[in-house]
Amino acid sequence: MTSTLHRETLETLAFRAGYLALFALLVLPLLVVVVTSFAASGRLAFPPESYSLVWYGEFFGDLRWLTAFENSIIVGVGTAILATVLGVLGAFGQEIDDDSRIGSIVGPLVLLPLLIPPVILGITLLMYFSELGIRGSYVTLVLAHTLWATPLVYFVMRSVFSRFDWQQLDAAADLGAGPIQSFVHVVLPNVKQGVFVGGLLAFIISLQEFVMALFLSTASTETIPVLAWTEIRQALDPMVSVVSTFLILFSLVALALAVLATNLEWVSRQLS
Amino acid sequence: MAETNTDTGLVGSVGTALPTRSDLAELSSSRKALLLMAPLLAFEALIFVVPFFILLRISVTEGSSDHVYEPGTWSLESYAVVFNSGLLHDIILYSFLLGAIVTVLSVLIGLFYAYAIWRSSGIVKSLLLLSVVMPLLTTLVIRTYAFNPLLSPTGTFNDVLLSAGLLSEPIQFVPATAGAVAGQLYIVLPYAVLAIYSVLATMDWGIVEAARDLGASRPRSFVEVVLPQVIPGIIVAAVISFAWSVGAYAAPDLLSNGITFAVHAEDLMIGDMRYSLAAALSVVMLVLMLVSVTAITLVLNRFGGDFDLA
Numbered sequence: 001m002t003s004t005l006h007r008e009t010l011e012t013l014a015f016r017a018g019y020l021a022l023f024a025l026l027v028l029p030l031l032v033v034v035v036t037s038f039a040a041s042g043r044l045a046f047p048p049e050s051y052s053l054v055w056y057g058e059f060f061g062d063l064r065w066l067t068a069f070e071n072s073i074i075v076g077v078g079t080a081i082l083a084t085v086l087g088v089l090g091a092f093g094q095e096i097d098d099d100s101r102i103g104s105i106v107g108p109l110v111l112l113p114l115l116i117p118p119v120i121l122g123i124t125l126l127m128y129f130s131e132l133g134i135r136g137s138y139v140t141l142v143l144a145h146t147l148w149a150t151p152l153v154y155f156v157m158r159s160v161f162s163r164f165d166w167q168q169l170d171a172a173a174d175l176g177a178g179p180i181q182s183f184v185h186v187v188l189p190n191v192k193q194g195v196f197v198g199g200l201l202a203f204i205i206s207l208q209e210f211v212m213a214l215f216l217s218t219a220s221t222e223t224i225p226v227l228a229w230t231e232i233r234q235a236l237d238p239m240v241s242v243v244s245t246f247l248i249l250f251s252l253v254a255l256a257l258a259v260l261a262t263n264l265e266w267v268s269r270q271l272s
Numbered sequence: 273m274a275e276t277n278t279d280t281g282l283v284g285s286v287g288t289a290l291p292t293r294s295d296l297a298e299l300s301s302s303r304k305a306l307l308l309m310a311p312l313l314a315f316e317a318l319i320f321v322v323p324f325f326i327l328l329r330i331s332v333t334e335g336s337s338d339h340v341y342e343p344g345t346w347s348l349e350s351y352a353v354v355f356n357s358g359l360l361h362d363i364i365l366y367s368f369l370l371g372a373i374v375t376v377l378s379v380l381i382g383l384f385y386a387y388a389i390w391r392s393s394g395i396v397k398s399l400l401l402l403s404v405v406m407p408l409l410t411t412l413v414i415r416t417y418a419f420n421p422l423l424s425p426t427g428t429f430n431d432v433l434l435s436a437g438l439l440s441e442p443i444q445f446v447p448a449t450a451g452a453v454a455g456q457l458y459i460v461l462p463y464a465v466l467a468i469y470s471v472l473a474t475m476d477w478g479i480v481e482a483a484r485d486l487g488a489s490r491p492r493s494f495v496e497v498v499l500p501q502v503i504p505g506i507i508v509a510a511v512i513s514f515a516w517s518v519g520a521y522a523a524p525d526l527l528s529n530g531i532t533f534a535v536h537a538e539d540l541m542i543g544d545m546r547y548s549l550a551a552a553l554s555v556v557m558l559v560l561m562l563v564s565v566t567a568i569t570l571v572l573n574r575f576g577g578d579f580d581l582a
Contacts, residue, residue: 018388019384019385019400022385023400027406029414030418046422089311090311093304093307093309094309097304102306103309109320114512115515116519117516117518117520120537120554123554124554125319127551131326150312208410215541244417248406264401265401268401271405
């Protein structure tokens with residue numbers, strides 16, 4: 001009996017040590033980025049020898065970074081709008097008519113782009129957009145990112161709609177509301193948090209996406225991750241850490257908003 | 273699901289009283305549904321399905337010295353290059369090797385971490401969840417880049433190990449395959465953890481407790497009770513980890529000297545502008561990956577099935 005107890009204590013200790021070590025390893029790279037952004041010298045080292053805000057000053061004086069930032073926001077907002085419209089309508093349509101044949105292919109079809117390596121998607125879309133003659137525009141980036149953001153919005157909305165009480169919609173119809181009226185006044189108020197979280201996640205996906213953007217952007221439309229990539233291949237200085245800190249901050253704020261609207265557990269489960 | 277059933281049930285019950293009205297409602301509801309799904313379907317068709325047919329078409333054109341490819345021509349020369357080039361074989365093999373190593377690590381660590389999240393509560397659970405969600409929402413450029421100051425010969429890990437006396441001279445983690453594995457693992461692990469966790473979260477802890485009350489040790493209750501139930505989550509985790517790691521671009525490029533298929537394909541596309549060859553290589557990789565992903569799924573399914581029988 002005592003030996004079992006002894007073994008169980010050891011198991012518990014090993015288990016805790018295991019996940020705490022993993023926790024540290026998962027957080028460490030992000031910590032490195034944030035801490036090195038406050039470095040005083042140009043050499044990227046962790047921990048830095050001395051601290052300053054020098055690189056933040058550099059960032060706000062650098063037109064290239066500011067332009068890339070603007071590009072990222074334009075593409076992100078475009079993606080959020082398009083993915084939200086497509087995802088919400090699609091999920092709503094499937095919810096109304098659950099056993100249609102076309103409906104059953106929507107889920108797998110929407111999910112499939114996430115399982116294709118982004119490099120292959122980038123190559124494919126670059127060839128396609130070149131054929132169409134719209135290479136290098138913001139539109140191409142928005143369309144590519146929507147391919148990845150839509151599945152998130154779609155599955156978030158599926159999960160939200162499945163908890164919605166559909167009898168309310170019948171009641172609205174009985175009271176004489178048209179389809180658009182009942183959607184705006186009955187469905188939307190009940191699912192608006194889901195729509196908000198879906199749109200927010202779509203924005204973040206676009207903001208952070210890198211490989212497709214690398215293929216599809218040009219010097220005038222390059223987004224933050226693409227410019228960061230070009231920079232780190234040339235020199236490893238703390239400027240990229242500054243930019244990264246902003247991006248991490250963005251995600252943190254977005255996540256906080258999403259969690260406030262719902263909860264962390266739910267948001268996390270939607271992300272997989 | 274339950275809600276939609278009551279919905280159709282309601283239509284059905286009205287239908288028995290008023291058949292004509294219900295037929296009308298039924299028809300208009302499926303037409304409405306189709307109308308609502310139309311933009312999404314059109315988008316997926318135009319931006320996903322059609323482009324892949326274009327890729328397929330370009331892969332069977334002749335390469336060209338002054339264009340990116342020779343439009344209108346038919347040729348299998350690009351496939352011949354892919355099948356005969358020793359360099360490309362090495363690159364493909366290295367990509368799959370990297371993919372396999374990262375996938376195994378990602379699923380094992382993901383399983384452990386997801387289980388830890390499932391078993392924890394309160395602030396610890398929130399912190400653990402946050403530790404996977406935050407990297408997931410951070411661009412992979414940053415996630416990869418952070419490994420440089422950590423793993424380089426003059427980096428943090430080597431400093432710590434050297435000053436602790438565990439090493440006599442620094443280890444070259446980057447640039448090396450070890451660095452690429454670490455970087456790529458950090459990219460896919462959050463997805464693996466969440467895929468497994470979302471299945472675990474629907475599980476009833478009572479079953480595990482019952483097994484323990486019946487005398488199963490903790491590791492045994494995990495292997496025999498928890499594991500078979502999370503097979504669907506493990507499959508998703510394995511497929512995502514594998515697909516993304518075989519196609520890894522940033523981590524191998526920045527953290528190792530090894531050339532993966534993705535790095536080489538980017539060179540072919542952007543550097544050499546050889547579209548036919550890049551397209552053929554992509555098609556071959558997609559087919560190989562489809563075969564491996566199917567195999568992984570079948571094997572894991574059987575594994576789950578065996579446990580069900582026992």
